Amino acid sequence: MxxxxxxxxxxxxxxxxxxxxxxxxxxxxxxxxxxxxxxxxxxxxxxxxxxxxxxxxxxxxxxxxxxxxxxxxxxxxxxxxxxxxxxxxxxxxxxxxxxxxxxxxxxxxxxxxxxxxxxxxxxxxxxxxxxxxxxxxxxxxxxxxxxxxxxxxxxxxxxxxxxxxxxxxxxxxxxxxxxxxxxxxxxxxxxxxxxxxxxxxxxxxxxxxxxxxxxxxxxxxxxxxxxxxxxxxxxxxxxxxxxxxxxxxxxxxxxxxxxxxxxxxxxxxxxxxxxxPGRGVLWRAGKLRRDRRRARNEGVLVDLDTAVHAGPPPTERELAQLSGRPRREILRGLRDLHRTGMLERDGDRIFLSGAGAGAAHGVHERRHLWTLWLEHGAELDLPDAREPDPHDLRASLGDEHTERLFALGTWRPPSP
Amino acid sequence: MSTDVTIILTAGLVATATGLIGPFLVLRRVALVGDAVSHAVLPGIVMVYLLFQTRAPLAVVVGASLFAVVCVLSIDALKATGLVKSDAAIGLVFPLLFSLGVLGITRYASGIHLDLDSTIYGEIAFAPFRTVSIGGFEIARSIVQLACVSVFNLALITLLWKEIKATTFDPDFSRTIGIRPALLSRLLLIAVAITAVIAFESVGAILVVTMIIVPAATAYLLTDRLWVMVALTVSIGWVSALAGHTGASAIDASIAGAMGLAAACGFALVLLASPRYGLLARAVQRARRRRAIASALESAAPARPVA
CATH class of the missing domain: 1.10.3470.10 (ABC transporter involved in vitamin B12 uptake, BtuC)
Structure with missing residues (x-):
């Protein structure tokens, strides 16, 4: 002692x-x-x-x-x-x-x-x-x-x-x-x-x-x-x-x-x-904010993508009308997308940049994959029973299973 | 009014005021909130002394109530994060407030005698000597105060009976039918805080803490119906008060202590002998079941070859 x-x-x-x-x-x-x-x-x-x-x-x-x-x-x-x-x-x-x-x-x-x-x-x-x-x-x-x-x-x-x-x-x-x-x-x-x-x-x-x-x-x-x-x-x-x-x-x-x-x-x-980390009140609040923001930005991106494919590049006002989101949300989403280089502007018309088009394609693919998972997931016979991460299905299923999902999803004529 | 009657009435009213809320605290697993409040009021008393240089009962009660409410709301907030269970939340908050009080005393008021016993904790034996006159009648102040609190608590639980019941047993269900469990829980806790502080001032801490928990726990062993439980709690409180007073005058002991012991004896008795949930009843049940299984095996045995 x-x-x-x-x-x-x-x-x-x-x-x-x-x-x-x-x-x-x-x-x-x-x-x-x-x-x-x-x-x-x-x-x-x-x-x-x-x-x-x-x-x-x-x-x-x-x-x-x-x-x-x-x-x-x-x-x-x-x-x-x-x-x-x-x-x-x-x-x-x-x-x-x-x-x-x-x-x-x-x-x-x-x-x-x-x-x-x-x-x-x-x-x-x-x-x-x-x-x-x-x-x-x-x-x-x-x-x-x-x-x-x-x-x-x-x-x-x-x-x-x-x-x-x-x-x-x-x-x-x-x-x-x-x-x-x-x-x-x-x-x-x-x-x-x-x-x-x-x-x-x-x-x-x-x-x-x-x-x-x-x-x-x-x-x-x-x-x-x-x-x-x-x-x-x-x-x-x-x-x-x-x-x-x-x-x-x-x-x-x-x-x-x-x-x-x-x-x-x-x-x-x-x-x-x-x-x-993972549990704390502020930590969870921060994560919730980031998730909401990402969901909003992805939504605005997809809306813009749809608008660009449907007709001439929209203005902010047209985009807001088209998507049915509150105008403030559109503006914030556009600001974030602009900052990350996803879009280009010509006067008040808005285009997707190359990166933006790629990102929009990625979102579409992820959503499609999720739909396929809900519809055909049971046919995959996964080796374990864990639920995959819905935010990143491809990473949690692995490439092989993802391709099989796409294959299962393509329409096949009913066999005679 | 004779001294004895006043003392029994005071204790009985404490039993009523706390017994109306105690069952809900026991069912919500926050039975010890009364004990928490009894320690957490210290900074309130210190604050009142530092600000107004007084130990007058009214100021002290107001300061103590303030911190009692701070205490229960902090407990509720910690619980609401979903990260801390209610018992741990209670055990974190009241020592903190008590520490603040102790630090306040040593730092700013070390010269004077300032503690819970000499400021807020009353003594039931002195209750008959502090009187007020209402309409020409001399009546003990504690009786008036506690009667008011009892009426208030009775009004609270009768008006919000359905809501309190729903949120106590099934918070998720009550949320779906539009009752806000968080609000009800806070309301109930604030009622306990105020009740406890006013009762402390009349009869001291331990009797209040006892009357919040022990009769309610005893009643919980006797019944499954909520209103019966509340009624039983209040009645057990009164019986304990009466028995405790009798015992105390027989052996010349502390009245509050004797009433607490009487309540504890009641609990022990019911724990042993309650018709459905008592230890004896359950032992009998177990033995009967064992016999039934044994006889069933016996009658089935010849049909099966012995290995």
Whole structure:
């Protein structure tokens, strides 16, 4: 541990906090995935609330506010709560979110009742018990970081070893049990790991903020990949990056660590939600715009081609009348086509250039091919059942099948 | 009005106000939105303090409501991208708002004592002592407020019953018949946000969160009809309030905590003993089915050669 801390080019206390945040980020990122993907994202919230009766009982039993015993109490209560949650969800028709809610409110109510009982004991040291685990990051000590490191290393090893069974249980529990996996044991292991992650984080960032740290890396990573293995690695990396950068910023600005880490995490999620290739909101909007534009330009091109073949080269107004499109659309289409050199103008008359004629021919061919595909596609006997890409049928079918489609499409006299 | 009656009425009205909406939240899988709101109001309180230097209840409620609505609308917007499930959306938004609140306090208000417990979270035991006079009657303020909210929620779900029902069970179908699920979902969430904030101010957070989720989940185990579920939710809420109050005065414990525990016990009881969906009923069903299969196999066995 000492060597690791010396490796970080920061003052000692900063290095300890940064290392702690990194460990926390990795653990929360990887283990959080198992909560988020099962629709149990808020399990962290329930665990945070269920710590209260645990702490209260630990205090009643030991009669002293000792960090170790209170943490053990919170941990035991957390595991009991998590198991109850999974139990309710799996044995009844209650869905995960309601199960979490029921456990959360029951445990917290119990905690409050126990607190009033403790208050009656007139034990002077009970003050502040209720906020004991909800406080924000106390300065992390090297001892804490070592403990966190050991716990998270152990849980990551478990995830690595049980990766395949976990994966099957996660996505298809009935299949998992049908191939002989012990689904219940795996579920309990998974849940226990999440409890471990929360306990690792709760002293560092506070219970409420731990909720976000379990969720954010997974949600961000999920936008970037659709494969579980990659997603877990990515979530760990994102968690670590978020943790370290949040911790560093909070130290520079001298504000509490937890909230800053949550802000950074949320920013990362937002960025991924907006920009992730293939999924992101802005990415999809951009693609939609490009597709619309291409469809419009192709339409205008074909209309112009038709007009040129039918009579003298049209003016913009004539073209608009002929095609029945709104005039604004025609103008924009013509502007784009002109820019790409598809057309030439003679006064207000419009011609197709050589490239334009070629492109129009290409569009006609593609449309014809699509019609043929709809009509004769079934006769091709393709080797696989995937739907071809309608935008580029030739490339996805291959030249051989394309030629066969054209052949199938030519009219044949009925055989006598 | 005696203290006990006031407390029971207050809790019962909380149960009514939340119980009218709770079932829909449970069915829409956003049961935890109440808990989210309970944390997300912190920046509202900080903002009100920074702008107006006050912790007066009205200003605090307005600021808190503002951020409660921001919270639920953000959750709804995240969900609407189709990229985040509702539970993850809830878990991303409320810690963010809570963080903003904590940062606001440490940065600008570290000198004063500003937290949720001392500003917005009320305590049900004090409800009888804060009264207003209406037409010469001294009546607890929380009763008046919660009665208004209950009437409002009742009006909301009776007027939009068909729409809320359709969008809850089948958003795609409701879209085809011209109801906008997004709008209804937002409306319902805003109603929850406002209800929750006003109820927090009267009875504290945990009782409200409990009353939103637990009676509705209990009712869900008892019936398949929506209106029965709503009626059961409200009734279970009242019973929990009554039982909790009795229990609390017997062992001299926190009233809100005892009511929550009573609701939790009710849930546990129903989970075990519900006639159709309870664990016992299902165990009996399973055993019966197993016996039926066993006897069927037995009677079929002689016809088949044993391998």
């Amino acid at each position: 000492d060597h690791l801390i010396e490796l970080i080019p920061l003052p000692y206390t900063d290095a300890v906090v940064a290392l702690g945040a990194a460990i926390l980020g990795i653990t929360a990122g990887v283990l959080g995935a198992f909560a988020v993907l099962r629709g149990r994202s808020l399990v962290g919230d329930a665990l945070a609330h269920s710590a209260l009766p645990g702490v209260a009982i630990a205090f009643i039993v030991t009669g002293a506010k000792d960090t170790g015993s209170l943490l053990v109490g919170a941990g035991v209560a957390g595991i009991v709560a998590a198991l109850l949650m999974v139990g309710i969800e799996q044995t009844s028709r209650i869905r995960p979110d309601a199960a979490i809610g029921v456990v959360l409110s029951s445990f917290f109510s119990l905690g409050i009742v126990l607190l009033t009982y403790i208050a009656d004991l007139n034990n002077a040291s009970q003050a502040g018990l209720d906020t004991y685990l909800f406080g924000q990051a106390a300065g992390l000590l090297e001892r804490d970081v070592a403990l966190m490191g050991a716990l998270s290393l152990a849980s990551l090893v478990v995830v690595a070893v049980l990766f395949r069974p976990f994966k099957v249980t996660l996505f298809d529990p009935s299949f998992a049990s049908s191939v002989g996996l012990r689904v219940r044991v795996l579920e309990i292991t998974m849940t226990t790991l999440i409890v471990v992650a929360v306990i690792v984080g709760v002293r560092a960032v506070g219970a409420i903020l731990m909720v976000a740290l379990l969720i954010a890396p997974t949600v961000a990573a999920r936008q970037l990949t659709g494969r579980l293995g990659r997603m877990l690695v990515l979530a760990g990396v994102i968690g670590a990056a978020v943790g370290v950068s949040g911790a560093l910023v909070s130290m520079r600005a001298e504000v509490p660590t937890g909230p800053v880490i949550v802000l950074v995490a949320f920013g990362t999620v937002l960025l991924c939600l907006l920009l992730a």
